Amino acid sequence: MGEISGWPVSYNWRRFRGISYNKELFSLQEGTERMSAASIPLPLARAARFYESTIGKKAIMAVTGVIGFGFVIGHLLGNLQFYLGPEALNHYGAKLRELGPLLMAMRGVLLLALVTHIVAAFQLWRQNRKARPSRYVKWQPTKSSFASRTMLISGPILLAFIVYHLMHLTWGTAHPSYEHLPSGTPNVYHNVVAGFSQPVAVIAYIVAMAFLGFHLVHGVWSMFQSIGWNHPKYTPVVKKFAAGITALIFIGNISIPIAVLLGFHQ
Numbered sequence: 416m417g418e419i420s421g422w423p424v425s426y427n428w429r430r431f432r433g434i435s436y437n438k439e440l441f442s443l444q445e446g447t448e449r450m451s452a453a454s455i456p457l458p459l460a461r462a463a464r465f466y467e468s469t470i471g472k473k474a475i476m477a478v479t480g481v482i483g484f485g486f487v488i489g490h491l492l493g494n495l496q497f498y499l500g501p502e503a504l505n506h507y508g509a510k511l512r513e514l515g516p517l518l519m520a521m522r523g524v525l526l527l528a529l530v531t532h533i534v535a536a537f538q539l540w541r542q543n544r545k546a547r548p549s550r551y552v553k554w555q556p557t558k559s560s561f562a563s564r565t566m567l568i569s570g571p572i573l574l575a576f577i578v579y580h581l582m583h584l585t586w587g588t589a590h591p592s593y594e595h596l597p598s599g600t601p602n603v604y605h606n607v608v609a610g611f612s613q614p615v616a617v618i619a620y621i622v623a624m625a626f627l628g629f630h631l632v633h634g635v636w637s638m639f640q641s642i643g644w645n646h647p648k649y650t651p652v653v654k655k656f657a658a659g660i661t662a663l664i665f666i667g668n669i670s671i672p673i674a675v676l677l678g679f680h681q
């Protein structure tokens with residue numbers, strides 16, 4: 416391993432990302448290091464440098480969080496067609512599949528957003544742990560540590576819910592009687608009714624939706640904080656907006672399994 420400008424090569428590579436925009440320093444790169452540096456386009460190096468900062472990771476979390484939030488609202492609006500009866504819900508499911516490549520692209524974006532959100536959250540958590548003062552100092556709970564602890568608990572629970580939910584209502588591997596229509600598309604209405612006729616499943620969904628609520632209310636709030644929207648006049652409005660929309664999502668989502676369990680279905 417050689418040395419460049421007094422830095423070991425491996426360390427200099429980290430520095431390169433920090434100085435790539437500086438032509439003078441850029442020209443100081445030597446040997447193999449210079450080759451790898453020259454092969455990385457400037458916008459990519461800038462993006463990598465931005466991502467390395469705490470604010471960069473928070474911005475990524477905010478963008479991917481908004482994608483997830485948008486999906487949750489769209490998914491709820493689609494699911495509420497349950498109340499219109501079997502034909503409407505199954506028609507909706509079939510129409511979604513007719514989107515073909517567009518549906519695949521939407522799934523890809525959603526999966527990428529989910530994975531990036533988790534990776535950035537983990538890296539921020541690790542960074543915070545490293546930056547924490549000595550553990551011998553008396554620990555004082557703060558508002559922000561309560562919020563981040565809630566996210567660290569609700570996040571993994573939501574991930575487990577998504578896997579269970581896919582096995583339950585998309586793949587049918589954790590479902591008592593998953594069915595397809597003669598056309599080949601899933602019999603979504605039947606799958607929802609049969610799936611939620613089991614009280615254990617209904618309880619699992621209600622608990623998961625409560626954690627989704629915690630996650631969203633803190634997520635929406637911390638997203639506004641990340642973009643610097645912290646104002647004595649608007650902050651209470653943001654908090655009310657986050658709480659109101661989360662309550663609507665919670666009620667809308669749990670209403671479906673509860674309605675099925677109480678016998679309100681065809």
Ligand code: HEM
Binds near residue numbers: 490511522580627
């Ligand atoms: C009680 C609330 C919910 C109900 C009744 C519900 C219902 C359903 C149903 C019936 C499907 C299968 C649709 C089909 O095959 O056409 C589905 C798929 C899915 N759900 Fe949910 N869902 C609920 C909550 C959620 C939540 C909170 C999330 C995410 C956090 C979520 C994420 C998904 C995903 C990712 C899929 C797969 C979509 C795809 O095929 O691309 N669901 N859900």
